[in-house]
Amino acid sequence: MVDFGAQYAQLIARRVREAHVYSEIVPHTASVADLLAKDPAAIILSGGPSSVYAEGAPSVDPALFTAGVPVLGICYGFQAMAAALGGTVAQTGQREYGRTQVEVAAAGTVLGGSPDEQTVWMSHGDAVHAAPEGFEVLATSSGSPVAAFEDKARRLFGVQWHPEVKHSPLGQQALENFLYEGAGLTPDWNPGNVIAEQVAKIRAQVGDARVICGLSGGVDSSVAAALVQRAVGDQLTCVFVDHGLLRSGEAEQVEQDFVASTGVRLKVVDARERFLTALAGHTDPETKRKIIGREFIRVFEDAAREVVAEAGAQGEVKFLVQGTLYPDVVESGGGEGAANIKSHHNVGGLPDDLQFELVEPLRTLFKDEVRAVGLELGVPEVIVWRQPFPGPGLGIRIIGEVTAERLDVLRAADLIAREELTAAGLDREIWQCPVVLLADVRSVGVQGDGRTYGHPVVLRPVSSEDAMTADWTRVPYEVLAAISTRITNEVPEVNRVVLDVTSKPPGTIEWE
Ligand SMILES: Nc1ncnc2c1ncn2[C@@H]1O[C@H](COP(=O)(O)OP(=O)(O)OP(=O)(O)O)[C@@H](O)[C@H]1O
Numbered sequence: 019m020v021d022f023g024a025q026y027a028q029l030i031a032r033r034v035r036e037a038h039v040y041s042e043i044v045p046h047t048a049s050v051a052d053l054l055a056k057d058p059a060a061i062i063l064s065g066g067p068s069s070v071y072a073e074g075a076p077s078v079d080p081a082l083f084t085a086g087v088p089v090l091g092i093c094y095g096f097q098a099m100a101a102a103l104g105g106t107v108a109q110t111g112q113r114e115y116g117r118t119q120v121e122v123a124a125a126g127t128v129l130g131g132s133p134d135e136q137t138v139w140m141s142h143g144d145a146v147h148a149a150p151e152g153f154e155v156l157a158t159s160s161g162s163p164v165a166a167f168e169d170k171a172r173r174l175f176g177v178q179w180h181p182e183v184k185h186s187p188l189g190q191q192a193l194e195n196f197l198y199e200g201a202g203l204t205p206d207w208n209p210g211n212v213i214a215e216q217v218a219k220i221r222a223q224v225g226d227a228r229v230i231c232g233l234s235g236g237v238d239s240s241v242a243a244a245l246v247q248r249a250v251g252d253q254l255t256c257v258f259v260d261h262g263l264l265r266s267g268e269a270e271q272v273e274q275d276f277v278a279s280t281g282v283r284l285k286v287v288d289a290r291e292r293f294l295t296a297l298a299g300h301t302d303p304e305t306k307r308k309i310i311g312r313e314f315i316r317v318f319e320d321a322a323r324e325v326v327a328e329a330g331a332q333g334e335v336k337f338l339v340q341g342t343l344y345p346d347v348v349e350s351g352g353g354e355g356a357a358n359i360k361s362h363h364n365v366g367g368l369p370d371d372l373q374f375e376l377v378e379p380l381r382t383l384f385k386d387e388v389r390a391v392g393l394e395l396g397v398p399e400v401i402v403w404r405q406p407f408p409g410p411g412l413g414i415r416i417i418g419e420v421t422a423e424r425l426d427v428l429r430a431a432d433l434i435a436r437e438e439l440t441a442a443g444l445d446r447e448i449w450q451c452p453v454v455l456l457a458d459v460r461s462v463g464v465q466g467d468g469r470t471y472g473h474p475v476v477l478r479p480v481s482s483e484d485a486m487t488a489d490w491t492r493v494p495y496e497v498l499a500a501i502s503t504r505i506t507n508e509v510p511e512v513n514r515v516v517l518d519v520t521s522k523p524p525g526t527i528e529w530e
């Protein structure tokens with residue numbers, strides 16, 4: 019898989035794993051000779067943020083297409099293939115983000131088994147206007163005159179959409195068509211045991227040193243902690259930071275669920291003052307994220323010193339375990355040439371003077387893979403199926419400055435939304451439902467015959483498999499009504515509840 023700076027690079031690699039074919043990711047800067055030296059049975063060109071016709075945009079050496087290796091281009095990779103072989107790529111003026119219908123004129127190889135029309139997930143502004151000579155156009159959409167093509171003789175294939183995302187229902191089938199039919203591969207590779215592999219790696223990295231783990235009680239850090247515990251046992255101390263940006267009841271719940279079920283040593287740090295002070299006066303989302311990332315590390319440093327002192331030992335804790343997943347890395351701009359969408363506190367938000375060596379056994383995985391590992395490790399279902407909650411917490415759900423009063427307002431509204439969604443039995447169906455306080459926006463209302471001038475909150479229920487793409491959840495009207503009524507009745511500062519009906523892309527899940 020050649021990575022052109024795709025948000026979805028690991029996702030493609032992962033879908034190939036699911037198809038029982040081994041895959042490796044290489045940066046687009048690798049030469050054709052380097053690529054061919056790996057003796058690939060097939061090559062996939064990923065999407066990416068550039069426009070092929072822009073100056074300095076990564077291009078594909080046409081020699082790649084005469085090497086006799088089957089190639090599938092996806093989005094940018096599709097456009098780059100078209101441009102390299104003499105087709106035309108330009109802006110259509112009609113951008114396509116999210117759910118899109120494509121008309122399938124001919125199934126060809128990759129679209130084998132497709133109906134005449136299929137739903138796909140798109141994310142592009144450029145389009146292929148004319149396919150290169152020798153290519154058959156397989157599909158079109160309203161914004162993509164050429165949405166898929168192939169040259170069967172040369173075994174070159176391309177699609178404008180993203181078959182690797184779950185929101186393209188026939189996407190996996192298209193990838194498998196390419197791998198099995200287009201490239202003639204046999205699905206005979208099996209993922210090595212992630213657990214055994216990671217346990218061995220952790221032991222090799224850590225040796226007999228002391229380790230701390232940032233534990234939020236969420237899925238990722240719980241599974242990471244369980245892996246590290248299996249690897250190095252009681253060399254591990256978990257550190258839970260109460261930064262004041264947590265939801266109602268969260269700190270208590272973490273102590274209860276996690277410690278009770280795992281017996282891991284847990285240190286709880288009350289850092290509420292520290293975070294609030296550091297965040298005072300800041301409104302820019304990236305600034306807030308970086309402050310939060312920095313403060314987390316400063317708290318971990320203090321905690322590490324205490325862990326050593328409490329054990330009556332000498333020296334320092336060198337290793338910090340984090341439950342970092344691949345989406346955190348790529349959204350922070352950590353993929354090969356990938357754009358920085360938002361700096362996740364645990365990756366892009368880390369301070370430059372970080373002294374810890376990181377232990378991140380889940381760094382190339384996605385949430386659903388992590389859940390599977392968690393279940394296999396015996397992590398309890400209440401934890402494995404917990405909805406994600408971002409490390410920066412309510413700090414990135416208050417649009418504007420974060421203050422203690424605003425946090426109280428948001429916590430109250432968030433608790434009501436969670437209670438009603440749980441009562442309606444929607445917890446598994448909904449991936450997560452951020453409640454966002456538009457703290458600098460006010461609107462006029464009337465309550466008890468009096469005028470109010472309060473704040474709106476936004477409900478952002480989304481469904482997703484891995485947070486890379488998402489759609490807004492069609493929550494039944496009665497449930498929305500119950501949430502709205504309760505919030506406006508019970509939270510005096512809020513006089514309006516609105517629903518976010520944006521998919522990802524173009525939106526992200528969190529507002530900041
Ligand atoms: N309150 C916290 N205290 C200590 N560490 C934290 C806290 N919040 C987040 N972290 C660290 O940051 C990492 C990333 O946070 P993130 O929210 O992505 O993962 P998670 O909380 O473990 O899982 P989930 O995505 O299910 O919420 C965590 O795995 C954990 O190591």
Ligand SMILES: O=c1[nH]c(=O)c2[nH+]cn([C@@H]3O[C@H](COP(=O)(O)O)[C@@H](O)[C@H]3O)c2[nH]1
Pocket residue numbers: 307345346349360361362363364406407408409410450485522525526527528529
């Ligand atoms: O630990 C985290 N630290 C962060 O800085 C962060 N930002 C977003 N998220 C979570 O990541 C997923 C994707 O979020 P977005 O669509 O908003 O980018 C969603 O599940 C978000 O809740 C974070 N998690």
Ligand SMILES: NC(=O)CC[C@H](N)C(=O)O
Pocket residue numbers: 064065066067068069092093094095141142143144145
């Ligand atoms: N997701 C992509 O690969 C996008 C390709 C290109 N940047 C476009 O907008 O068309």
Ligand SMILES: [Mg+2]
Pocket residue numbers: 234236406407408409
């Ligand atoms: Mg979390």
